[in-house]
Amino acid sequence: MSAAPARLDGEALTAQLQALPHWRHAPDRGGLIVREFVFADFVAAFGFMAQAALHAERMNHHPEWFNVYNRVQVTLTTHDANGLSAKDIEMAGLMDRLATALGARAPASST
Numbered sequence: 001m002s003a004a005p006a007r008l009d010g011e012a013l014t015a016q017l018q019a020l021p022h023w024r025h026a027p028d029r030g031g032l033i034v035r036e037f038v039f040a041d042f043v044a045a046f047g048f049m050a051q052a053a054l055h056a057e058r059m060n061h062h063p064e065w066f067n068v069y070n071r072v073q074v075t076l077t078t079h080d081a082n083g084l085s086a087k088d089i090e091m092a093g094l095m096d097r098l099a100t101a102l103g104a105r106a107p108a109s110s111t
């Protein structure tokens with residue numbers, strides 16, 4: 001039985017989140033991060049989900065996500081840590097790179 005992943009908190013978490021500017025940190029349920037990806041169409045959005053799913057299974061770390069047409073809303077948290085862990089940071093970065101490669105639109109710059 002592998003130990004629960006270490007929960008990220010405080011300055012360590014803040015530093016990690018600075019590299020993920022498109023993700024919103026919410027304190028819900030101990031801590032989670034959320035991002036919406038917007039693609040050209042449904043097929044591109046689903047292609048993103050299909051590829052991300054393979055990484056999620058390989059990492060044994062599964063997103064909570066919602067898809068409607070060309071949009072995919074992703075919430076990442078680590079249930080076993082009741083908050084955020086390195087796995088969420090790794091998955092978020094992976095999703096950002098994958099979405100960019102698949103032509104996701106840059107998010108509206110948050111002012």
Ligand SMILES: C[C@H](O)[C@H](O)[C@H]1CNC2=NC(N)=NC(=O)C2=N1
Pocket residue numbers: 060061062063076077078079080081
């Ligand atoms: C038993 C198995 O390792 C756990 O349930 C894994 C599976 N996928 C997971 N996914 C996420 N997001 N958080 C977890 O804590 C988690 N735990």
